[in-house]
Amino acid sequence: QDIVLKAICSLINTQGGTLIIGVHERDNIKEVIGIDREGFKSAEAYERHLSQLVINEFNETIASKYVETKIIQLDGKSCCKVTCDMKSDEMPLFFRDKVFVRTGPMVCELSTMQVAEMVAARKPFLN
Helix, strand or coil: CHHHHHHHHHHHHCCCEEEEECEEEECCEEEECCCHHHCCCCHHHHHHHHHHHHHHHCCHHHHHHHEEEEEEEECCEEEEEEEECCCCCCCCCEECCEEEEEECCEEEECCHHHHHHHHHHHCCCCC
């Protein structure tokens, strides 16, 4: 769950993007494994659970404004497509008191200085 929430945080802090839960990637090879192995009664129950995790970790405004979830079928298996929009105001989104961004296919934690630079770049300066 933390990996998914960290990825959502990183997408919102960067340029937005899409996360497909249920696809395993290693060495640039993708394998559809689905979300059924998570043990939920249905794919919709998984989607509700994920939405509640996002609400609990970030808040309802972030969940409703920047995150959209949808159950999709890939290779006959249920997966969860999470579309994230970029949060472009001055404050980045924090996950467990840390700021994460997306750099290519990686999720990277920013240093304190990098967070300050991010806020300064986003905040309009007053004369």
